Each structure stands twice: as C-alpha cells, then as structure tokens.
Amino acid sequence: MKQKSTLTFLCILNCLITFSQWSNYSFQFGGTNRQYRVYVPSIYNVNNPASLVLTLHGMGDNMTNFSSIGMNLVADTANIIVVVPQALSDQYAGTTWNSGAGTMGYFPNASVNDIGFINALIDTIQANYSINAQRVYSCGFSMGGFMTQRLGCELTNRFTAIASVSGTIGIGITNCTPSKALPVAHFHGTADQTVPYSGNTYGNDVDSLINLWITRDNCTLTPTLNTFPDIASDGYTIDHYIYPNGIQGTEVELFKVNGADHVWLTTGNDIDYTIEIWKFFNKHQTMTTVGINELSKNETIEIFPNPVSESFTVKTTNSEIQTFEIITINGQKIVSGNFQFEKTIETSNLSKGIYIFKSIDEKGNISKQKFTII
Numbered sequence: 001m002k003q004k005s006t007l008t009f010l011c012i013l014n015c016l017i018t019f020s021q022w023s024n025y026s027f028q029f030g031g032t033n034r035q036y037r038v039y040v041p042s043i044y045n046v047n048n049p050a051s052l053v054l055t056l057h058g059m060g061d062n063m064t065n066f067s068s069i070g071m072n073l074v075a076d077t078a079n080i081i082v083v084v085p086q087a088l089s090d091q092y093a094g095t096t097w098n099s100g101a102g103t104m105g106y107f108p109n110a111s112v113n114d115i116g117f118i119n120a121l122i123d124t125i126q127a128n129y130s131i132n133a134q135r136v137y138s139c140g141f142s143m144g145g146f147m148t149q150r151l152g153c154e155l156t157n158r159f160t161a162i163a164s165v166s167g168t169i170g171i172g173i174t175n176c177t178p179s180k181a182l183p184v185a186h187f188h189g190t191a192d193q194t195v196p197y198s199g200n201t202y203g204n205d206v207d208s209l210i211n212l213w214i215t216r217d218n219c220t221l222t223p224t225l226n227t228f229p230d231i232a233s234d235g236y237t238i239d240h241y242i243y244p245n246g247i248q249g250t251e252v253e254l255f256k257v258n259g260a261d262h263v264w265l266t267t268g269n270d271i272d273y274t275i276e277i278w279k280f281f282n283k284h285q286t287m288t289t290v291g292i293n294e295l296s297k298n299e300t301i302e303i304f305p306n307p308v309s310e311s312f313t314v315k316t317t318n319s320e321i322q323t324f325e326i327i328t329i330n331g332q333k334i335v336s337g338n339f340q341f342e343k344t345i346e347t348s349n350l351s352k353g354i355y356i357f358k359s360i361d362e363k364g365n366i367s368k369q370k371f372t373i374i
Contacts (some may be wrong), residue, residue, distance in 0.1 A: 022067060027124060028357070029117050032088065036121060039064045039082040040074040040129070051080045051135035052125060053281065054118070056144030058167075060094040061110070062086060069264060070274040077354060077372040078278065078307050079127050085121055087143075087333045088112055099146035100170030101202040107172050114147065117153055122158055137281045138164040142195060145186075146170045148204060156180050161284040163187070163277045164322045166195050168203040169212070176212060181247035184213040185280040187273055190235075197256075204346025210243070210254050217246035222253075233316050236260045253280060275374065279305040290350050300357060307372040320361035327356040345374050 001361070022040065025283045044050055054074075063086040071082045087095045093108035098115075102265070106140065118138075125131060136159055140148035145167020152162045153169065153176035154335035161183035168186070169176055188206045191199045198205045204212070214221065220243055228335045230240035236259045243252040257265065257277065265273050283304055315370070326335035334350070337343075337358060350373055357369050 008036075010148055015312070016289040019165050020179060020228065022072070024063075027120075029120050030113050034088075034117050034121075035063065035086040037067055037084040038085075039067070039069045039075055040282070041072075041075040041077075041079060041081075041110045043076065043079055044081070044129075048079065049130045049132035049135075051078065051137065051281070052123075052129075052131045053080050053278075053283070054083050054085065054138040056085065056096075056097065056138065056141075056147050057087065057142075057172060058142030058144050058180050058294065060365075061141075061144075062095060066144075069141075070266065070272075071278070074274065074278045074307065074374060077352075077374060078282070080278075081125065081131060083121065083125055085116070085118065086126070087147075088226070097147035099143055099150050099167070100172035101146040101167070102170060102172050102199055103142060107170075108143075110172075113148065115177065118151060119155055119158065135160055135281075135285050137161050137163070139277050139281075140167060141165045142167050142262065145195075149173075149176075149203075149209070152176075153178055154181070156182055162333070163280055165264060166192055168195070168200060168206060168209040170203040171201075173203075174256045175331055176216075178216055180248040181299060182213070182270030183250045183284045184276065185215075185253040185272075187255040187257065187276070189257045189263065191259050195260035204313040205255075206254070210241075210252060214243050214246075217243075217250040219243040219246040219250065219252050228270045230270060232268065234269045236265070236270060238271050249284075253313075275307075275309060278307065279309070282306055301357070301367055301369055302307070303369055303371050307374040308346050308347050309374060311344055312347045312371060313342065314357060314359075315342045316359070317341070318361060321359050322362050323360050325358040325360075326350075327358055328353070 023038050026033050028369050055071055063084040067084050087097045090108040091097050096108040098112045099108040126221050136149045138151050138159055145164035148162050148164045149169045156178035163185040163186040188197055223241040223243045226240040230237050236257050239256040241254040265271050303312055324339040325333050327333050350372050354372050359367050
C-alpha cells in the first residue's frame with residue numbers, strides 16, 4: 001500500500017509540474033534584482049519557435065496580478081511565450097515604470113533604466129526559449145501602456161508590433177524617433193478619468209498619439225471605421241479605426257471605447273482587449289502554409305485573423321483553387337464549399353480548438369494550413 005501511495009503521489013506531482021506553466025525568475029540588472037514571470041504553453045516545442053509577448057502592468061500593480069489578463073489562455077493555442085516583467089517601486093508612486101509619463105515636473109523612477117532592462121529581458125528569454133525574432137510584441141495597461149509606447153519609440157528594432165491600453169506617449173518623451181515603421185494599436189475609453197482621452201496631462205492625447213504613428217508609418221490618412229456589436233449591455237460602444245497601407249505593410253489601429261473609464265475590458269464586454277491585441281499582433285507576422293503537396297503555382301494561402309474568434313478570411317492568388325474543407329485535428333471533415341481568391345467563413349458554431357483549412361485546386365493538388373478558434 002505504501003508503494004502504491006508513493007506512485008500515486010509521484011504521478012500527481014508529475015502532472016502538476018507538467019501543467020503548472022507560470023514560473024517566476026529574476027536576474028541582476030543595473031545592480032538591482034529584476035523579477036519577471038514566464039508562461040510556457042503546453043504546445044511549446046523548441047523545433048517550432050514561439051511568439052513572444054511582453055505584458056506590462058500599470059502603476060501600483062504587480063506581475064502576478066497582471067498575469068490574469070488572459071494572454072496565457074491565448075498562448076495555449078497560439079504558441080506564445082508570455083512574459084510579465086515587474087516594475088520597481090518609486091518612493092511616491094509605488095511600483096511603476098520609467099515610461100516618460102509624469103506630472104508637475106515629477107517623473108516616477110526617472111533614474112531607472114527600464115529600456116535597458118526590457119532589452120536585456122528579451123535577450124534572456126531568447127537565450128532560454130526558442131523564439132521567432134520576427135514575432136516579438138509588447139502590450140501594457142496605464143503606466144504599462146506609456147512604457148510600451150516608449151519601447152516603440154526607443155527600442156523599436158526589438159518589436160514586430162505594440163499595443164497600449166489607457167497609456168500614450170509620456171510628456172517626458174520629447175522626441176519619439178522609431179528606427180523603423182511599426183504597427184501600433186491603441187485602446188482607450190472616452191470616459192477615462194485617470195488618463196483622459198483628451199486633456200491628458202501625463203502624455204499626449206489619443207488623437208495626437210494616433211496621428212504621430214500614422215505619420216511615422218506613412219499610413220493612409222483616411223481610416224476604415226468598424227463598430228463592434230453592442231450586445232453586452234455594459235454601457236460601452238466601440239469604434240474601431242484602421243489606418244492601413246503603411247511602410248512595409250504597417251498599420252495603426254484605434255479602439256475608441258465610448259463611455260469606458262480606466263479599465264481593461266474582458267469577455268464580459270463587447271470587446272476583450274487581450275483577444276483583440278493578439279489578433280492585431282498576429283496580423284503582423286510572416287504567414288506560412290503547411291501542405292501535403294504545394295500549390296501548383298506555389299502561392300501562399302493567408303488566413304486572418306488567426307487565432308479566430310467569430311470568423312476568418314482566407315485569401316489566395318491561385319485562380320486554380322476551386323474547393324475547400326475544414327478538418328478537425330483528428331481528421332474529421334466538418335465544413336466544405338467552393339472557394340476562389342477570397343472567402344470569409346463564420347466559425348461561431350464551431351468549438352474552440354485547432355483546425356485545418358484544406359484547399360484543393362483543379363488538378364487535385366492539396367494545401368493545408370492550421371488555424372485556432374479561441
């Protein structure tokens with residue numbers, strides 16, 4: 001009986017080790033012990049480099065609490081290493097980043113080299129995990145949003161895209177000169193009383209922020225406007241502005257949340273910031289095709305967004321493609337139809353999980369690409 005109990009304990013312990021994927025780490029930087037958390041998804045494989053998403057907490061918050069925004073849930077199907085760094089404590093402001101945001105001449109943690117810390121942190125993660133250097137992203141809330149914007153201005157070459165929530169470019173950043181064009185998304189409530197949508201004394205207003213990045217990226221000045229369905233009865237409505245056609249395919253997106261205060265919205269609202277941030281990030285990466293046989297003209301099929309929420313769009317330039325199938329990871333065909341050049345497919349009636357989009361051209365050649373419904 002004792003041996004059986006020991007084996008049972010070891011099995012339970014092994015399961016806990018296998019599935020407990022948040023881990024806390026630290027290293028010395030600038031003479032200070034800097035802490036961070038890492039989430040490794042169960043699908044992580046060193047032979048399949050993962051995306052890296054940094055998530056930066058707000059003033060007075062901490063890395064453990066901010067781990068709850070749900071990026072790890074996206075990571076489980078999207079192959080993301082999620083990193084949540086910890087800001088240092090300021091004598092007046094509590095835990096906060098040296099983001100350039102300040103007021104009345106005071107800038108919290110102004111002597112802390114957080115740019116250098118984030119740069120070293122990325123190096124550390126890349127040394128310990130298999131990371132696709134073309135898929136490195138940062139997002140943040142409030143002071144973390146200000147810090148994310150500073151990273152976009154000053155550490156541009158390390159990131160593929162950035163997204164800020166309720167935090168713009170701090171007034172201490174007097175010259176935002178990114179080293180390359182950078183896709184940028186920003187989320188902000190019009191009733192934000194902490195970092196106002198307009199009249200922001202800590203940094204630039206939302207409109208100024210968007211105009212700055214449109215200019216830097218050389219995007220189309222007239223945006224496409226989409227509105228989210230108002231179904232959550234949360235008192236908010238969302239106007240989604242997209243400024244496309246920037247340098248090297250960059251774009252700027254603004255999610256203007258009418259009526260929202262200083263808050264990170266989730267699945268109980270009309271918009272889930274975490275999901276929308278990943279959708280934005282995931283558009284800005286190299287699209288790849290996995291197939292049994294390559295298409296006859298070697299074109300790539302693009303699926304976006306991926307991961308998928310309510311629907312996705314498929315595009316190809318191969319005029320010979322005629323039909324498609326959607327197959328479960330176990331090989332069960334659940335959807336089929338005709339397809340040529342572009343098609344939008346609804347997925348709201350499908351369960352969450354990994355699927356395969358299979359296209360067949362007129363010569364019988366097959367191409368497959370994986371996508372994930374979240």
